[in-house]
Amino acid sequence: MLNVKDFGAKGDGTSDDTGALQQALDRAAKTQGTVFVPEGVYPTGELRPGSYTGIQGIATPAFQGMGGTILKLNDGNARGMLNLTGALGVTVNGICMDGAKLPGETHGVFFDKPDYGKEEDTPRIERCRIDNFSGDGIHLGRIWCFSIRHCHLFRNAGWGIWVKGWDGFVLDNWITCSGKAGFGGDQENSAITFTGNRIEWNKEGGLVSVRGKNYNVTGNYFDRTGGNALLLLPSDKATPCSGWAITGNIFHRGGSPDFRPLEEYENAHVRFEGAKGITFVGNTMRAGQGDRNQGTWSPDYGIVYKGLENSVIKDNVMHEGVMKDLMVDLGGHGKDVVVKDNVGSLKRID
Numbered sequence: 001m002l003n004v005k006d007f008g009a010k011g012d013g014t015s016d017d018t019g020a021l022q023q024a025l026d027r028a029a030k031t032q033g034t035v036f037v038p039e040g041v042y043p044t045g046e047l048r049p050g051s052y053t054g055i056q057g058i059a060t061p062a063f064q065g066m067g068g069t070i071l072k073l074n075d076g077n078a079r080g081m082l083n084l085t086g087a088l089g090v091t092v093n094g095i096c097m098d099g100a101k102l103p104g105e106t107h108g109v110f111f112d113k114p115d116y117g118k119e120e121d122t123p124r125i126e127r128c129r130i131d132n133f134s135g136d137g138i139h140l141g142r143i144w145c146f147s148i149r150h151c152h153l154f155r156n157a158g159w160g161i162w163v164k165g166w167d168g169f170v171l172d173n174w175i176t177c178s179g180k181a182g183f184g185g186d187q188e189n190s191a192i193t194f195t196g197n198r199i200e201w202n203k204e205g206g207l208v209s210v211r212g213k214n215y216n217v218t219g220n221y222f223d224r225t226g227g228n229a230l231l232l233l234p235s236d237k238a239t240p241c242s243g244w245a246i247t248g249n250i251f252h253r254g255g256s257p258d259f260r261p262l263e264e265y266e267n268a269h270v271r272f273e274g275a276k277g278i279t280f281v282g283n284t285m286r287a288g289q290g291d292r293n294q295g296t297w298s299p300d301y302g303i304v305y306k307g308l309e310n311s312v313i314k315d316n317v318m319h320e321g322v323m324k325d326l327m328v329d330l331g332g333h334g335k336d337v338v339v340k341d342n343v344g345s346l347k348r349i350d
Helices: 018-031
Strands: 034-036 040-044 054-056 069-073 080-083 091-093 096-098 107-112 124-126 129-131 138-149 152-154 161-171 174-176 183-185 189-195 198-200 207-210 213-218 221-223 230-233 242-247 250-252 268-273 276-281 284-286 301-306 311-314 317-322 325-329 337-340 343-346
Touching (some): 018 034, 018 040, 069 080, 183 189, 268 317
Parallel strands (some): 034 054, 069 096, 080 107, 091 124, 096 129, 124 138, 138 161, 161 183, 174 198, 183 207, 189 213, 198 221, 213 242, 221 250, 230 268, 250 284, 268 301, 276 311, 301 325, 317 343
16 A cells, blocks of 8 residues: 655645655556555645555544545646546545535546447546535446445535446435435436435436436435435436336425425426336335524425336325325326336325
8 A cells, every 4th residue: 555645745735745646546556456545635636546546534524514535626627536437446534525615627537538439448446535526426437337335425516427328336425405406317227226325415317317217225314305215217318217226215395395496296206207117015105394494395296107107106105295185196197017016195284
């Protein structure tokens, strides 16, 4: 393991450590090694790890603040603080990344290839905190096989995590206060295991997928979103979302109009349009308002669905779950759609 201090990095919060950090990463690429970044604040621009390398820090953040190893962006023109494009098998572990609210469109972790290539990319992003970037917290373009675990994506102006690609594991993360949606993709996205995450206070929704396929969404907590906590839409070419198993999740006080003006059915816990082959079973939904009893009670609706085929929505519970209607059927369904045994009550405000 290589120590960045041996390459001249200061970590004093003022010295530009870009050169020292990159030199250490370049040396590690020659031996498939790992770069250790001790505790401290390292101002840096874009960094490019090589294939089969790691960058390891000491992450000790609280909910609001960072601690331990902190990389702080000093170049608003960078595409990403950690640019993994073209590198195979990179592991990023225990790093706090601060975008410093610099203007532009800089992502925390950035990956964007012109095509999918012939080999799995396989980045692993673990125990990281990624805050205050003008773009997405994690931006993965044409990614093939990836893992994001035990991370906190907080206050990024774009998506918390944006994915164009497939074969991903997104496990046990906080995704908080994104300027867009917390997680998802508006281009091809498929084969995702999304489990044990907390998705909260994101301005344009929780998990949003356009034409996504083959998702396992299990055991997550969706809380206070501006728009639908879970939204499945077809593409402009009517390519549907398909093959989703959605079970055992909590949906709490979604569809809040306090973040931005909403169209009527954005004010709902979940919305499925034109989807095929989805299972939505055994989920629990509750209405609520903002923290400390502030803000608008939401959502108005529980489950909004339209144009489904070969799908099941059953055994979901909405005790004091919504303000107006538990279920909204907008019609246009194909064959074999089962919707039954979804029970609950409206939230009454005295």
